[in-house]
Amino acid sequence: MCAVRDWEWTDKASLVRHANNRNVWRNLLDRFPHPFTEADAESWFALVETMSPRTHWALDVDGEAVGGIGIELGHGNYAKTGHFGYWLGESYWGRGIMSAAVRATVEYVFSRIDVVRLEAPVFEWNPPSMRVLEKCGFVREGVLRRSAFKDGQVIDTVLYARIR
């Protein structure tokens, strides 16, 4: 149904098509640009190429990259924590794709990368993402009150984490 694989430069058109969407951007950190242009896609592929190990992957449905998933490793005292993030093109929402992708990626990360904790902060207006995390064994650890400024609003963040 869905494969988690490396990003390829040939994904440029599909990345722009699916990422250039306000409803996707609204649930992600602002470093995910909006509008999302071809230049943004090229910067992304160039960045991913420099990563060793690669910790960001494309979600592939029928040979097309329709979303992304990955972790950012923490630093210093937080080096064994990974910050987990993901997004899917809106036309693919509601089919169980992300739940399957999160499950597979968590298993891969815990078996290959030296992290003991994966954490995912979710904006308060995103219950579907909270549900995905709950289905994949993440625990709701708390509410970071009024911790984020997104789309012109100060909002709560709900912190989810899964321990190896």
Ligand SMILES: CC(C)(COP(=O)(O)OP(=O)(O)OC[C@H]1O[C@@H](n2cnc3c(N)ncnc32)[C@H](O)[C@@H]1OP(=O)(O)O)[C@@H](O)C(=O)NCCC(=O)NCCS
């Ligand atoms: C959040 C997102 C990743 C979900 O992907 P998806 O493939 O549609 O998710 P799934 O189909 O696997 O699961 C969604 C779950 O949320 C549930 N859901 C949908 N709308 C809901 C709502 N308003 N309230 C509560 N649960 C809801 C679905 O019923 C489903 O749960 P179920 O399997 O128990 O029925 C996708 O919508 C997305 O990419 N959004 C934009 C980016 C984003 O939010 N990234 C995450 C940032 S933390």
